[in-house]
Amino acid sequence: MVTSQNQAVFEAGIKLGALYHQWVGTPVSQNSAAGLESAIEQAVILQPFVEEIAVRLDRKLMTHNVFGYSELSGLMFNVDIVTRVGFSYCRARLLPQKGYPLMQIIECNETS
Numbered sequence: 001m002v003t004s005q006n007q008a009v010f011e012a013g014i015k016l017g018a019l020y021h022q023w024v025g026t027p028v029s030q031n032s033a034a035g036l037e038s039a040i041e042q043a044v045i046l047q048p049f050v051e052e053i054a055v056r057l058d059r060k061l062m063t064h065n066v067f068g069y070s071e072l073s074g075l076m077f078n079v080d081i082v083t084r085v086g087f088s089y090c091r092a093r094l095l096p097q098k099g100y101p102l103m104q105i106i107e108c109n110e111t112s
Contacts, residue, residue: 003088008083011049011083015053016103023036024073028071029062029064029070036057053082055079061076078094079095080092088108088111089109089111090105
């Protein structure tokens with residue numbers, strides 16, 4: 001039997017994986033980064049079980065090509081997400097570590 005806490009963890013992982021694969025390669029510049037952060041947040045928050053999301057892009061990694069923009073890479077992501085299923089919630093993160101965008105579970109709890 002899958003618990004609501006198991007489902008909350010699963011949902012967090014699925015959301016972060018989908019976010020990563022959906023947005024990598026998107027054209028971005030330092031001028032458009034805030035708008036892109038907001039667009040990603042507004043898209044992901046619509047999905048079932050997502051309670052909170054915060055997206056920050058590392059602007060220091062945005063190097064411009066000859067046309068004046070970068071492509072979003074996984075190493076630019078700093079994302080925190082909270083999913084809730086029933087009375088269980090999961091706080092997870094997508095954050096570059098050791099040169100790779102890793103996902104990690106920060107906290108899982110039951111609420112009353």
